[in-house]
Every structure is written in C-alpha cells, then in structure tokens.
Amino acid sequence: MAATASHQAFRTLQFHGCFNNYGFPQECGNASVRLISKGFKINVGLLRGGSYCSRKRSFSVIRSSTSQTTVLNPVLSPSSNNEPKKKTNEAALILIRHGESLWNEKNLFTGCVDVPLTKKGIEEAIEAGKKISNIPVDMIYTSALIRAQMTAMLAMTQHRRKKVPIIMHNESEQAKAWSQIFSEETKKQCIPVETAWQLNERMYGELQGLNKQETADRYGKEQVHEWRRSYDTPPPNGESLEMCAQRAVAYFKEQIEPQLLSGKNVMIAAHGNSLRSIIMYLDKLTSQEVISLELATGIPMLYIFKEGRFIRRGSPPGPTEAGVYAYTKVYHFAI
Amino acid sequence: MAATAFHQAIGSLQSHECFHGSGFHLESQNASVSLVSRGFSVEVGLLRGGSYCSKKKSFSVIQSSSSQTAVFDPVLSPSNKTTNDSKKKSNEAALILIRHGESLWNEKNLFTGCVDVPLTKKGVEEAIEAGKRISNIPVDMIYTSSLIRAQMTAMLAMTQHRRKKVPIVTHNESEQAKAWSQIFSEETKKQCIPVITAWQLNERMYGELQGLNKQETADRYGKEQVHEWRRSYDTPPPNGESLEMCAQRAVAYFNEQIEPQLLSGKNVMIAAHGNSLRSIIMYLDKLTSQEVISLELSTGIPMLYIFKEGRFIRRGSPVGPSEAGVYAYTKGLALYRQRLDEMFQ
Numbered sequence: 001m002a003a004t005a006s007h008q009a010f011r012t013l014q015f016h017g018c019f020n021n022y023g024f025p026q027e028c029g030n031a032s033v034r035l036i037s038k039g040f041k042i043n044v045g046l047l048r049g050g051s052y053c054s055r056k057r058s059f060s061v062i063r064s065s066t067s068q069t070t071v072l073n074p075v076l077s078p079s080s081n082n083e084p085k086k087k088t089n090e091a092a093l094i095l096i097r098h099g100e101s102l103w104n105e106k107n108l109f110t111g112c113v114d115v116p117l118t119k120k121g122i123e124e125a126i127e128a129g130k131k132i133s134n135i136p137v138d139m140i141y142t143s144a145l146i147r148a149q150m151t152a153m154l155a156m157t158q159h160r161r162k163k164v165p166i167i168m169h170n171e172s173e174q175a176k177a178w179s180q181i182f183s184e185e186t187k188k189q190c191i192p193v194e195t196a197w198q199l200n201e202r203m204y205g206e207l208q209g210l211n212k213q214e215t216a217d218r219y220g221k222e223q224v225h226e227w228r229r230s231y232d233t234p235p236p237n238g239e240s241l242e243m244c245a246q247r248a249v250a251y252f253k254e255q256i257e258p259q260l261l262s263g264k265n266v267m268i269a270a271h272g273n274s275l276r277s278i279i280m281y282l283d284k285l286t287s288q289e290v291i292s293l294e295l296a297t298g299i300p301m302l303y304i305f306k307e308g309r310f311i312r313r314g315s316p317p318g319p320t321e322a323g324v325y326a327y328t329k330v331y332h333f334a335i
Numbered sequence: 336m337a338a339t340a341f342h343q344a345i346g347s348l349q350s351h352e353c354f355h356g357s358g359f360h361l362e363s364q365n366a367s368v369s370l371v372s373r374g375f376s377v378e379v380g381l382l383r384g385g386s387y388c389s390k391k392k393s394f395s396v397i398q399s400s401s402s403q404t405a406v407f408d409p410v411l412s413p414s415n416k417t418t419n420d421s422k423k424k425s426n427e428a429a430l431i432l433i434r435h436g437e438s439l440w441n442e443k444n445l446f447t448g449c450v451d452v453p454l455t456k457k458g459v460e461e462a463i464e465a466g467k468r469i470s471n472i473p474v475d476m477i478y479t480s481s482l483i484r485a486q487m488t489a490m491l492a493m494t495q496h497r498r499k500k501v502p503i504v505t506h507n508e509s510e511q512a513k514a515w516s517q518i519f520s521e522e523t524k525k526q527c528i529p530v531i532t533a534w535q536l537n538e539r540m541y542g543e544l545q546g547l548n549k550q551e552t553a554d555r556y557g558k559e560q561v562h563e564w565r566r567s568y569d570t571p572p573p574n575g576e577s578l579e580m581c582a583q584r585a586v587a588y589f590n591e592q593i594e595p596q597l598l599s600g601k602n603v604m605i606a607a608h609g610n611s612l613r614s615i616i617m618y619l620d621k622l623t624s625q626e627v628i629s630l631e632l633s634t635g636i637p638m639l640y641i642f643k644e645g646r647f648i649r650r651g652s653p654v655g656p657s658e659a660g661v662y663a664y665t666k667g668l669a670l671y672r673q674r675l676d677e678m679f680q
Binding site for chain 1: 508516
C-alpha cells in the first residue's frame with residue numbers, strides 16, 4: 001500500500017511550465033520534495049502553476065493532503081449529507097478571471113464598460129469549466145458585468161455535479177418576488193449566484209473606451225504607464241488599484257468569507273484587478289508584490305480555506321489529467 | 336436583367352420544412368408567385384419558414400421591395416450624409432426576434448418562469464447557430480429581458496455577427512452604475528450597439544409553480560387545472576401571470592421603447608422568451624387570443640420582420656449563411672450583405 005502511494009505520488013510530480021498570457025517569465029524557485037508516506041499524506045513543494053506568477057514572492061511549501069476524501073464533495077458520499085464538511089471546516093475557493101472580451105481584442109481600455117466575451121473568451125470559459133468540473137461549488141459570486149457572469153455560467157455547463165446555478169435578484173421587491181422558487185427539493189439542487197458591483201473591474205475613468213495608442217498620444221506614455229501600473233494613482237475620475245482593492249476586499253470579507261467559514265464551497269468569477277485585490281488579501285501580498293502580479297485568463301485558481309487560513313492550491317489540471325493540484329518544477333521523477 | 340431577376344426570385348423560393356421544438360406540423364399552403372419585373376421589384380408569396388407556425392392564420396402575401404439600398408447601415412456606405420437622409424425617407428428597419436434555447440430547468444422539466452436559470456450546452460449552441468443566421472442582418476440596438484438566458488443568447492449570437500460592432504450592456508440601476516459605465520471616445524461609441532435589459536421582456540411569471548416539476552404539479556393540482564394555466568389566455572397560476580398579463584407589460588414596453596427606435600430607422604434585435612415574444616408577435620401580426628395560444632415559437636431560430644411605413648412585415652426565418660438562396664431579401668438587405676462581403680474579403 002505504501003509503495004503504491006509512493007508511486008502515485010511520484011507520478012503526480014510532473015513538471016508544469018510556468019507561463020501566463022502576458023508572456024511573463026517565471027522565476028521558478030527550487031522545490032524540495034519530501035515524500036512522507038503516511039497512508040496518503042504527501043508533502044510537496046508547490047510550483048506556482050500557469051495561473052499565477054509573481055517575481056518577488058519567495059517559494060512556499062504547501063501541504064497537499066489527500067485524506068479528506070469526503071470533505072470536498074460530501075454530496076457524493078453515500079450518506080449524502082453535509083456533516084463531515086462542518087466538522088473539518090474546510091472549503092474550496094475557486095477564482096476565475098474571465099477571458100478575452102471584444103474590447104481586449106480591439107485593444108481598448110475597458111474598465112467598467114459592460115463589454116461581452118469574444119468567441120475566444122467563450123472557449124476560455126468552457127475550458128476553465130472543464131478544469132473545475134470535479135470541484136464542489138455551493139455558491140457563486142460574480143461582478144455586475146456580463147463578461148464575468150457569462151464566464152461563470154459557461155464554466156458551470158461543464159460541471160459534473162449538475163446542480164443548477166440560479167442568479168439572485170434583489171434589485172427591487174418585484175424582482176425578488178418574481179424569482180421565487182416553490183419547491184424545496186429544487187432549491188437544494190440550486191447554486192445561488194450573487195452579482196456584485198464590488199467585484200467589478202477597476203473603474204478606469206476617462207480612459208474607458210480609448211485605445212492605448214490614443215491615450216499615450218493624449219497624455220504621454222509615462223503618465224499612462226503610471227496609471228496602469230501604480231498602486232495608488234487613479235486615472236482621471238477613475239479608481240486606483242488601491243481603491244479597487246478597498247471595495248473588493250471589503251466585499252470579500254463581509255459577504256464571501258462567512259460562507260467559507262460555514263463550509264460552503266465558493267467560486268468567484270471576476271476581473272484582473274478585483275481578483276488580484278482579493279489574492280493580495282488571501283496571500284498577504286504587499287502593494288509592491290500585487291502590482292507585478294499577473295493573472296492568466298480563463299485558468300481557475302484554487303484555494304482551500306481551512307481553520308481561518310487560505311492555502312493556495314494552484315491551478316486544477318482538469319479531469320483527464322493525472323494527479324492533484326500540487327506540482328514541483330524542478331524534479332521530474334523517472335521510475 | 337429580367338431573366339436574372341426572375342431566376343434569383345425562383346431560387347429564393349425554397350420550401351422550408353416547418354418544424355420546431357414542439358413538433359407542430361405546418362400546413363403548407365400553395366404559394367403563388369407573381370413576378371413583376373420593374374427594375375428590382377419583385378413580389379413573391381412567402382412560405383412561412385421554419386420558425387413560426389400557426390394553425391389558424393391564413394396565408395398572407397408579402398411584398399418584397401428591393402428599392403431601399405442604403406437604409407440598413409449608413410456606416411458602410413460611401414457617403415454617410417445621403418444615407419441618413421434616405422434612411423429617414425424610406426423609414427425601413429429590421430426587427431429580429433430570438434427566443435433563447437434550452438435552459439438547465441428545461442432539461443430537468445421544471446417550470447421556470449422568472450427564475451433566473453442559465454443555458455445548457457445545447458442552449459449555448461442554439462444561440463451560436465441563431466447568430467450565424469443573422470450574421471448579415473444589421474443590428475443597431477439590442478433589447479433583452481433581465482434574465483441571463485436571454486442575455487447570453489444575445490451575446491453569443493452577436494459573436495457571429497460580421498459587422499463587428501460591439502454590444503455594450505447599458506447600466507441604469509444606480510447613478511454610480513451609470514457613471515462607471517461611461518465611454519470617453521466618440522469613435523468607440525459609434526462602434527457600439529447599446530444593449531438594454533428590461534424585466535418587461537421577461538418570461539411569463541409562473542407564480543407558485545416556479546421550480547415544480549410538471550409531474551408533481553399535475554399530482555398536486557390535477558392535470559386539467561395545470562393544462563388550463565399553461566394554455567389559457569387569461570387564467571394565471573396561483574400568484575403568477577396569465578399570458579394576457581404578460582402580453583400587457585411586454586407589448587406596452589415594445590410600444591413605448593422599441594417601436595420609436597424602429598420608427599427612427601434603427602435596426603433592432605430582441606432576445607427574449609416564449610411568452611414575451613408571442614405577446615409581441617400577437618401585436619405585430621394582429622393575432623387573436625385564440626391564435627396566440629396555439630402559437631409555438633422555435634427556440635434559437637430567429638424571426639425577421641421588416642418595419643416599414645408603420646407596418647410590420649413578417650419575413651420568416653433567415654437562412655444560415657452557407658445555405659443557398661434567401662427567404663426574401665429586400666434589395667437593401669442584399670446590398671448590406673454585399674458590403675459586408677467586400678469589407679471582409
């Protein structure tokens with residue numbers, strides 16, 4: 001049994017190239033691998049997967065435990081109840097950044113303009129869905145923008161559990177009344193979807209709709225670079241990353257974290273800046289670190305919330321790929 | 336020239352199988368064709384295409400006029416000024432209606448109503464297919480309901496559009512929402528298609544049946560009662576809307592918000608639901624309540640109307656871009672498509 005476990009562990013230690021959509025080179029730190037074969041428990045060093053690169057962050061060791069088989073999907077276990085989940089107080093948190101929008105394609109500053117996905121963005125959402133098809137989801141949070149909402153809904157068409165996402169409507173008394181469900185059994189099969197402007201992309205003020213060349217011509221290259229890449233300098237009538245982070249993280253703490261605390265598995269489908277802001281909070285990054293943080297589009301990031309801490313699990317590989325969510329970089333084991 | 340026109344006209348009179356989700360059988364009537372070749376003016380009888388079946392409606396002859404050349408997309412014509420003038424003069428506009436495809440609760444056979452349930456993979460594909468069929472028809476404004484399945488249908492369909500203008504969902508729910516969604520480039524704005532979401536275009540609200548499965552409901556209330564709620568014109572389910580109530584708010588919205596756009600020459604697409612769209616069609620085609628309750632709309636197959644001189648002319652279902660012939664293109668639509676071909680060659 002121990003030998004089999006070791007063998008499986010080795011097989012899962014595959015090399016993942018680290019790259020992201022921005023062509024950002026990854027400094028992959030050395031990963032040390034200690035294989036402690038206690039039943040199925042494995043300690044591995046985590047390579048930051050293709051979804052998450054930060055130049056300055058030092059390499060951290062993540063413990064990947066395979067002993068909680070029933071925690072992550074109590075519904076599939078024979079007794080089909082939620083009790084094991086409450087005891088362990090562990091919950092999955094999935095973050096998905098939406099894919100290509102029609103203005104990305106045209107190289108226009110988008111911000112909070114509500115631009116939909118391109119064909120490519122749609123495919124990215126579906127691919128993302130395949131990667132998380134086996135991870136339980138009890139609640140979904142998205143921004144108020146269609147590109148994030150579509151990303152969530154398209155991703156969930158791939159989900160194996162077949163619970164049904166239902167968008168909550170609270171914009172008026174009538175909206176609330178009209179969206180009521182009258183079957184308890186049906187409600188149990190629902191995944192509530194909350195839309196929140198606080199998860200919107202950073203509001204880009206007077207740059208919204210301008211193309212990047214025009215803007216450089218109008219304001220000068222350096223000024224534009226500062227607005228785009230600084231932490232606390234907003235574009236005219238827009239938000240700085242700091243301002244975006246303030247409202248996104250506040251929302252996360254007030255609305256989302258309590259769900260995780262109660263053992264609910266959560267998916268957040270949102271935008272580059274609102275998600276970095278949340279990751280800044282989850283990983284306790286400095287403002288310097290967060291401004292060099294680039295998130296890949298359409299590649300889900302998994303965290304496990306346990307005992308009040310957020311454990312980064314990298315990027316789920318998808319149902320057809322062997323192994324779990326922790327990869328080393330350096331060592332490729334040939335056995 | 337006349338021979339060519341005739342040939343084209345014959346080519347376009349294809350028999351369309353009439354089918355849709357509910358297996359409703361079309362009684363195909365004879366179409367008479369009178370070809371009056373004055374320049375490009377052609378009168379053809381229109382066979383009701385695959386998207387629209389009504390047992391009781393008698394067959395109507397549609398006049399297809401091909402004289403409005405530049406109406407549909409002033410942006411593409413060489414001289415913007417003259418086209419705007421001719422657009423206002425001819426006052427013709429395209430109206431596309433699309434019913435969304437399969438939702439996750441359709442698949443589970445649950446009464447949905449206004450519960451905001453998204454599309455299945457199949458529903459996503461249906462939306463994309465619908466988009467291919469309208470890829471050559473100009474769209475200046477989009478109206479959808481406030482439910483994601485209709486909104487996604489519109490956005491997915493528009494990914495197939497050849498003109499490449501960008502749909503932008505407008506936000507008016509608060510001052511902040513409005514301010515935050517502002518666009519600061521005039522040129523960019525010109526390339527936008529505003530998308531307006533409206534609860535008045537929502538599906539009929541099904542009250543206490545929402546979320547119940549059809550069998551459960553029949554067991555709970557009795558088969559006949561359920562049948563009456565589903566198929567009558569003016570009997571609502573408990574705390575829900577009758578078709579009449581749905582029609583009242585949907586048609587009022589259409590009259591107040593959408594028709595003025597068409598009057599000003601804007602081409603409009605509406606992505607909505609079975610009952611809200613039938614209600615609008617009831618208005619467009621002047622159907623009786625008896626006729627509307629037997630009206631079944633295919634999912635994912637767009638219906639085209641031409642709005643001209645205050646009248647709505649039903650044009651059936653646009654064929655997909657790879658299919659031969661057209662169903663009844665006006666000259667204006669044909670020229671629009673030709674310009675798209677030239678742009679993207």
